[in-house]
Amino acid sequence: MAATASTAAGSAHELDLACTVNGEPVRLRVDTRESLLDVLRERLGVTGPKKGCDHGQCGACTVHLDGRRVVSCLTPAVQVTGADVTTVEGVAGPDGELHPLQQAFIDHDALQCGYCTPGQIMSGLACLAEGHAGDDDEVREYMSGNLCRCGAYAGIVAAVRAVAEQGR
Amino acid sequence: MSPEPQDTQPVDTRRVDAREKVTGAALYATDLHPDQLAHATLATATIGRGRIAELDVSAAAAVPGVLLVLSHLDHLDLQSPGFVMGGGYGVQSLQPLLDDRIAYRGQAIALVVAETLTAATEAANLVRARYETEPFAATLDSPGVERLSQPATIPLPFLADLDVGDAESAYATAALHVDATYDQPAQHQNPMELIGATVSWRGDTLVVHEGTQNAGAIRHGLAQQLGIDAANVEVISPYTGGGFGQKNSLQIHIGPLALAARRLGRPVKLVVSRAQLFHHTSFRPASRHRIRLGADEHGRMVAAIHEVEHQTSRHDLFPLMYTEITSRLYGIRDFRGRQTFARMDTQSPGFMRAPFEHPAAFAFESAVDELAYAAHRDPLEFRLANDTTVDPVSGEPFSSRHLAQCLRRGAKRFGWSARQQRPASMRAEDGSLVGWGVAVGAYPASIVPSAAHLVAGADGRIRVEVDGHEMGQGIRSTIAILVAENLGIGVHDVDIVVGDTRVATQHLTAGSWGTASTLGAVHAALRALREQLGMDTRGPVDVASAVRATGRDQVEARAETLGPGQTEQDAEHARKGLPTLSGPEFPGYSTFSWIAHFVEVRVEPTTCRIRVPRVVSVADCGRVASPVTAASQVRGGIVWGIGASLREAGAVDPRYGGFLNNSLEEYPVPVNADIGTLDVDFIGEPDLRFHPVGVKGLGEVSMVGVAAAVANAVFHATGVRHRRLPIRIEDVLAGTTA
Numbered sequence: 094m095a096a097t098a099s100t101a102a103g104s105a106h107e108l109d110l111a112c113t114v115n116g117e118p119v120r121l122r123v124d125t126r127e128s129l130l131d132v133l134r135e136r137l138g139v140t141g142p143k144k145g146c147d148h149g150q151c152g153a154c155t156v157h158l159d160g161r162r163v164v165s166c167l168t169p170a171v172q173v174t175g176a177d178v179t180t181v182e183g184v185a186g187p188d189g190e191l192h193p194l195q196q197a198f199i200d201h202d203a204l205q206c207g208y209c210t211p212g213q214i215m216s217g218l219a220c221l222a223e224g225h226a227g228d229d230d231e232v233r234e235y236m237s238g239n240l241c242r243c244g245a246y247a248g249i250v251a252a253v254r255a256v257a258e259q260g261r
Numbered sequence: 262m263s264p265e266p267q268d269t270q271p272v273d274t275r276r277v278d279a280r281e282k283v284t285g286a287a288l289y290a291t292d293l294h295p296d297q298l299a300h301a302t303l304a305t306a307t308i309g310r311g312r313i314a315e316l317d318v319s320a321a322a323a324v325p326g327v328l329l330v331l332s333h334l335d336h337l338d339l340q341s342p343g344f345v346m347g348g349g350y351g352v353q354s355l356q357p358l359l360d361d362r363i364a365y366r367g368q369a370i371a372l373v374v375a376e377t378l379t380a381a382t383e384a385a386n387l388v389r390a391r392y393e394t395e396p397f398a399a400t401l402d403s404p405g406v407e408r409l410s411q412p413a414t415i416p417l418p419f420l421a422d423l424d425v426g427d428a429e430s431a432y433a434t435a436a437l438h439v440d441a442t443y444d445q446p447a448q449h450q451n452p453m454e455l456i457g458a459t460v461s462w463r464g465d466t467l468v469v470h471e472g473t474q475n476a477g478a479i480r481h482g483l484a485q486q487l488g489i490d491a492a493n494v495e496v497i498s499p500y501t502g503g504g505f506g507q508k509n510s511l512q513i514h515i516g517p518l519a520l521a522a523r524r525l526g527r528p529v530k531l532v533v534s535r536a537q538l539f540h541h542t543s544f545r546p547a548s549r550h551r552i553r554l555g556a557d558e559h560g561r562m563v564a565a566i567h568e569v570e571h572q573t574s575r576h577d578l579f580p581l582m583y584t585e586i587t588s589r590l591y592g593i594r595d596f597r598g599r600q601t602f603a604r605m606d607t608q609s610p611g612f613m614r615a616p617f618e619h620p621a622a623f624a625f626e627s628a629v630d631e632l633a634y635a636a637h638r639d640p641l642e643f644r645l646a647n648d649t650t651v652d653p654v655s656g657e658p659f660s661s662r663h664l665a666q667c668l669r670r671g672a673k674r675f676g677w678s679a680r681q682q683r684p685a686s687m688r689a690e691d692g693s694l695v696g697w698g699v700a701v702g703a704y705p706a707s708i709v710p711s712a713a714h715l716v717a718g719a720d721g722r723i724r725v726e727v728d729g730h731e732m733g734q735g736i737r738s739t740i741a742i743l744v745a746e747n748l749g750i751g752v753h754d755v756d757i758v759v760g761d762t763r764v765a766t767q768h769l770t771a772g773s774w775g776t777a778s779t780l781g782a783v784h785a786a787l788r789a790l791r792e793q794l795g796m797d798t799r800g801p802v803d804v805a806s807a808v809r810a811t812g813r814d815q816v817e818a819r820a821e822t823l824g825p826g827q828t829e830q831d832a833e834h835a836r837k838g839l840p841t842l843s844g845p846e847f848p849g850y851s852t853f854s855w856i857a858h859f860v861e862v863r864v865e866p867t868t869c870r871i872r873v874p875r876v877v878s879v880a881d882c883g884r885v886a887s888p889v890t891a892a893s894q895v896r897g898g899i900v901w902g903i904g905a906s907l908r909e910a911g912a913v914d915p916r917y918g919g920f921l922n923n924s925l926e927e928y929p930v931p932v933n934a935d936i937g938t939l940d941v942d943f944i945g946e947p948d949l950r951f952h953p954v955g956v957k958g959l960g961e962v963s964m965v966g967v968a969a970a971v972a973n974a975v976f977h978a979t980g981v982r983h984r985r986l987p988i989r990i991e992d993v994l995a996g997t998t999a
Contacts, residue, residue, distance in 0.1 A: 105325065105379070124379045131378055135300070140292035141285025143502070145453045146535040150925040153453055181285035195283040199275055202889050205897060206733025207282030208453040208502030214283060230934075237932040240925065242453045242503050243733045244900025245893060246936040 112173045114139060115183030123170045130154045130165035133180065141181035141211040145240070152239030155212035155219075156180045162219035164238075181211035184218065193259060194218055197252035205243030213239050217253045226257035272745040273752050274889045277738045278500075278731070287500050290470040291457040291532050298459075299328055300378040301518060301531040304371040304388035305540065306363045309918025310397035310606045313361040313370060313390050320387040321373055326380035329521055330388070332371040333360050337520055342482035344577040344609060345475075345510035345769075350482025350838060352510045352542050353609035355576045358517055363392065364576060365607045366399075366919030367540020372517045374529055397606035399918040401547055401572060407604040408570065411581055414602060419842070423584050425654055426595035431564035435555025439631045443552065443624035444985040446910035447572070447920070448545040450613045451930060452732075454502020455535060456542060460518040461528035467494045467519055472501035474509045474730045476760050476767035481838030482511035487519060491838070496767070498760035504732035506612030507543055509771050514541070539923035543611025544911060546572040546579060550624035552587075560636040562647045565593045567625065570601040577609040578602055583621040586703040586965070589853060590625065592649025606918060612771060614901055618704050618965040623906070623986060626700035626969030631982060639682060640973065641672055641699050652851045660850040660950040661957070663881040664701060667857035667944060671879040672699075674940055675859035684980035693863040693872075696978025700860075702965025706852035706883075706948075706957040707774040708824030708845045710835040712765050713782035715744075715790045717816045721805035723748065724756045725786075726764035729779040734960050735890025739776050740783055742887050743954065747787050749801025768835045773854065773958025776886055778822070780954050785820035793818050852951045854962040855881040858899070860970040864978045869993035871975060873903050874937040880962065884947035884955035895941040895963040902967020904931040907987050 106125045113119060114137060123132055130147075133139040133156070142165050145153035149167040156165045157179040184192045194217050197203070204210045216239045220226050225235035232253045233246070241249065281287040304321075306313075318330040331337060341356045343349015357369040371388045375381035398405035412421050432438070458471035467489070469479055476496035484491035501508060514531050522529045533541050548571035555564035567587045573579045584598030615622075633643035648665045651658055672678070680697045681687055687695040716724040723744055729736050736759060741752040758764050768778070791798060793816050794807040808816050823832060826846030835841055859877040864870070876899050885891045908929045911920040922928045947955025968986060976982045981996030 124377070126379050126383075134292070135294060135378055138294055140288065140294075143289070143453070144291075144455060144532060146925050148535065148924060148926070150535075151453065181283075185284055191280070191283070198283045199279040202276055202279070202893050204276070204279060204282050204733075205735070205890075205893055206452070206454065206503040207278070207287050207500065208289065208733075210282045211285045233934040233936070237934040240453065240930060240932060242451055242505070242930060243893075244897035244931070244936070246900065246931075246933045247896050247939050248893065249933065 108171045110170055110174055112176050112178055114178045115180060125169065125171055127170045128166050129168040129170045129173055132170040133165060139180055139182060143208055143211060145209065152216060153209045153212040155215040155239065157215060157219065162216055181214050184214060194252065194256045197255045201248040201251040201255065203248035203252040204245050209239060209241045213241065213249055220253055221257055226253050229254060272742055274742060274887060276735060276890055277741045277752055289454055289500050289502050290459055290472045290498060291530055293459045293470055295461060295528045297527045299374050299376060299525060299527050299529045300381045301372055301374045301521065301529050302381040302385040303369045303514065303533065303537060304373065304385045305537055306366060306368045306370050308363055308392045308394050309366045309399060311363050311392050311394040313363060314393045315391040316370065317389040318371060320389065321384040324380050324384040324387065326376040327373060327384045328376065328525055329374040330371055331358060331517055331521060333358055337517065339516045339520065340486050340488065342486050342511045345478060345840060346580055347577060350478040350485065350511045352512055352611060353574065353577050356516065357513055365540065366917065367537065369513065372521060374521050374525065397918050399605055399607060399913050400915050401549055401570065401603055403605060403915050409602040409604065411600040411602060415578060415580065420580050423588055423596060423598035423654065425588065428564045428566050428595040428597035431595035432553055432555040432566060435563050436558040437556040437632060437635050439552065439554045439628050439635060441552055441628055441631060441984055443550045443627060445548045445620035445623060446986060447547040448613060448905065448909045449539055449911055449928060450505040450507035451925065451928065452503030452505055452507060455532050456508065456512055456538060457530065457532035458515055458518055459528060459530045460515065460522045462523055465493050469494065469496045469515060471498060471515065472508060473498045473760065474501060474504040474732055474771055475769040476730065476762050477838035478510045478769060479515060480762045483515060483519060486516040496762045498730060501730055501732040501760065505614045506616060506771060509612055509769055512542055535925060536923045539911065539920045540608055543609060545613035545616060546610035548620050550620065552624050552628040554628050554632045556632055556636055560638050560643060560646060562591055562593045562632065564595045566597045568599040570603045572603050572605055572607065572610060574607050574609040575604050579610050581617065583617040585705060586618050587621050587625040588654050589652060589703055590701060591647040592651065592653055594653060596653065615704065615961045615964040618702065618961065619905060619968060622700065622702045622966045623968040623972065626966055627972050627984065630973040630976065641668060641677055644668060644701060655851055658850050660847065660852040661881065661883065661946060661948040662855060663944040663946055664855040664857065667855055667879040667881055668701065670942060671857045671859050671877050674942065675877040677859060684977050689863055693865050694978040696862045696864065696974035696976065698860045698970045698974030698977055700858055700966040700969035700973055702856045702962055703853045704773055704958055704962035704965055706777065706854055706951055707772050708781060709768050709774050709778045709841040710823050710827060710832040711768065711778040711782035712821045713786040714765060715786045715818045717790060717794065717804050717808050719805055719808045719814055722754050722756060723750065723804065725783060726758045727779055727783060728765045728768055729775055730760040730770040734775065734894055735887055736775055736779060738890045739780060739887040743780055743783055744787065748804060750804060766836045769840045773961040777952050777956050777958060780886060780956060781952065782820050782822045784954050785822050786818050789820055790816065790818035850950060852948065852957060854957045854959060856962050856966060858966050858970040860974045862971060862974040862978055864975065864993060869990050871907055871988065871993065873971065875940065877940045879942045879944065880959065881944040882959040882962065883952065883957035885943045885945050886956045891943065891959055892941045894960050896939045898963020899939050899967055900931050900936055901964045903935060903971065905986060906968035906971035910987055
């Protein structure tokens with residue numbers, strides 16, 4: 094019993110999806126109800142983005158869509174056709190060289206259990222790119238869509254600010 | 262501060278598994294996607310109590326892609342795992358899906374397995390049940406709550422009432438009195454990693470990947486549930502995405518998942534939704550504390566009576582251990598503690614960070630503040646004047662207690678001397694009311710049986726296979742630093758395997774005993790390794806040369822350690838995946854970790870919004886085993902305290918039962934913008950009387966007392982005392998306009 098066609102039970106409608114994920118072209122037939130997060134995690138094996146709520150309330154699934162941060166759990170997969178999707182796996186250099194923000198997270202201990210960290214990194218990069226890292230309070234505000242239950246907020250602010258200062 | 266000083270370079274103290282975590286390379290249990298993976302979801306009950314009169318899964322089963330729907334109709338061959346605090350392994354003794362009884366709203370009634378997550382989700386929504394409902398109780402004030410005295414119900418020494426001296430008489434004759442009742446709501450751990458598992462069979466061997474603090478309980482509990490040999494269960498949990506007590510035992514979904522995986526011959530994965538988590542597993546029980554304190558005319562506290570009740574389920578008795586710390590915070594000679602169960606219709610509550618100590622300290626340290634004000638004394642000076650070096654319960658000394666030093670150092674860092682005693686007397690430039698509060702906390706130090714296996718390789722690397730779990734507290738870092746310092750090697754020359762039943766017994770990691778227990782075993786194994794390598798007991802070791810000199814490829818050493826007063830029987834108990842409940846018993850002393858918190862709040866005068874711009878916390882956790890991760894632990898504990906005091910409560914509608922606000926939107930936890938400057942310091946005196954490496958616990962004590970310091974600061978800002986958590990805008994508004 095493969096789920097392919099729509100049925101009386103009101104199930105699957107499928108569409109083609111074509112996008113890039115971390116620079117790699119992806120072509121896939123997706124259920125219109127599938128979120129980008131579930132497609133990344135369950136169909137493409139890209140598990141950096143995490144599921145923490147599935148309701149856009151925690152930010153653990155944050156990815157970049159054409160350079161803009163989105164919560165992938167609230168992004169229908171079909172909607173990203175033609176877009177470039179970047180996850181935490183696509184942040185380091187090709188030889189594994191860490192992005193300065195990743196290094197700053199390590200240096201400022203901006204994480205504990207690590208589960209929210211991929212989302213924090215993606216939001217942190219966006220926060221810097223948006224020009225919202227001018228001072229600690231601004232970083233706090235613009236990083237507040239990403240929950241960290243371990244409470245590593247002070248380190249996260251310090252890490253984002255450190256990279257902002259480097260970029261000056 | 263190392264007890265075995267080395268002439269080596271200081272080691273890199275940054276978190277050793279941070280690189281994996283910042284690159285997305287760290288794989289959590291539900292990141293796995295093995296071939297042929299099937300996806301599971303749960304359908305749950307929508308009544309507060311009763312029975313399923315009719316269950317219709319036909320629509321669910323008809324959804325294309327659905328492989329299996331399991332419910333009580335299938336007569337599952339599954340036993341109860343028992344309750345982790347009742348001699349068993351489970352988050353509760355009640356295993357859903359076995360019969361038609363509904364004990365609480367949100368109880369699982371069906372497990373759906375499908376080819377895709379989408380199909381499984383659709384199908385779970387199509388499971389239909391008709392119920393026969395029964396009256397239920399869901400709050401401490403509901404009719405139908407059954408109250409039971411703890412010692413009368415569970416006559417175990419560590420759950421006994423506390424009676425030191427004659428507190429009632431001392432209270433009656435005291436010059437100054439406080440008699441107040443404090444309410445602590447139910448709260449939910451909400452680790453960021455949703456609870457879930459990837460389960461498969463390899464022949465007769467069950468393989469479970471689940472983020473946990475207790476791989477041993479999962480292993481042995483599943484063996485009991487399924488009637489198989491524990492040797493045929495492997496539990497693998499290298500990374501746990503936060504635990505905070507919620508992941509400390511066998512969850513109710515793993516047994517059914519194992520049955521589904523066996524029936525389908527395929528791996529099955531379940532990720533429990535955030536909404537379902539509020540009823541799927543444990544939570545911090547609501548508790549109510551009546552505190553009576555008496556002081557003499559000089560402001561010396563002479564009597565304390567702490568009477569507490571907390572909620573538990575109908576099917577399990579989650580014990581109360583609130584008075585253990587309130588009886589030790591000060592040198593109060595006469596103390597009386599009474600603890601009472603309040604049974605009602607919920608899933609079983611359980612451990613959540615500082616499970617008893619946070620609510621107890623909120624109540625007690627609020628009352629102490631009230632007494633200090635009644636005595637017209639500065640709350641800091643009042644606390645220092647009531648300090649003790651002797652455990653007032655046992656009459657024996659503490660192995661270490663630097664609480665007064667925590668208070669003095671914290672006060673200096675905070676600038677406490679500039680505080681004005683009168684409430685509502687300090688204002689910020691923007692007109693906000695400013696409040697400064699102080700409170701202390703304690704947490705009992707504990708050690709459990711532990712085991713470590715070291716393998717030194719000819720390549721100079723050390724592999725550490727150890728009993729312990731990494732939930733973000735930094736156990737890998739503490740181990741790596743200990744090994745690196747001991748042998749004079751780099752932290753990245755140490756490979757660490759934790760949370761894996763294939764390499765070591767996996768005792769529950771909780772109660773802040775992880776560091777002391779695991780480091781004790783690693784320390785002992787290091788000694789054995791040095792002996793094997795023919796090395797001195799101290800000094801740097803050229804591991805590669807030393808291994809080669811033995812003529813072998815690798816050299817191994819093992820150690821099993823126990824806490825004081827624990828026996829081989831306790832070790833055997835631990836090997837069976839059961840939590841250690843006896844000991845440690847310390848000869849001639851008792852051991853606690855201590856902390857002092859200083860909090861500034863600002864209350865915006867029109868909206869009464871409370872902000873916490875800064876906190877200073879100074880901890881006495883013995884030797885600081887890993888300075889970077891330790892400071893993060895304390896900052897995390899402060900964040901938890903702020904959440905507990907200003908945000909978090911499981912809201913219960915007594916008409917329906919269950920928790921209404923079962924999402925991260927409606928159960929707000931602190932966000933980045935809620936947290937200001939957190940200044941953390943440590944006394945750092947090793948407690949070598951307690952532990953060979955000198956460490957005590959830290960993760961839990963970090964949170965203890967924060968909520969009281971916040972509430973005391975709100976009182977100082979506004980002149981209104983709040984005795985119910987969390988303190989919300991409407992509470993402050995009501996207080997200021999009253």
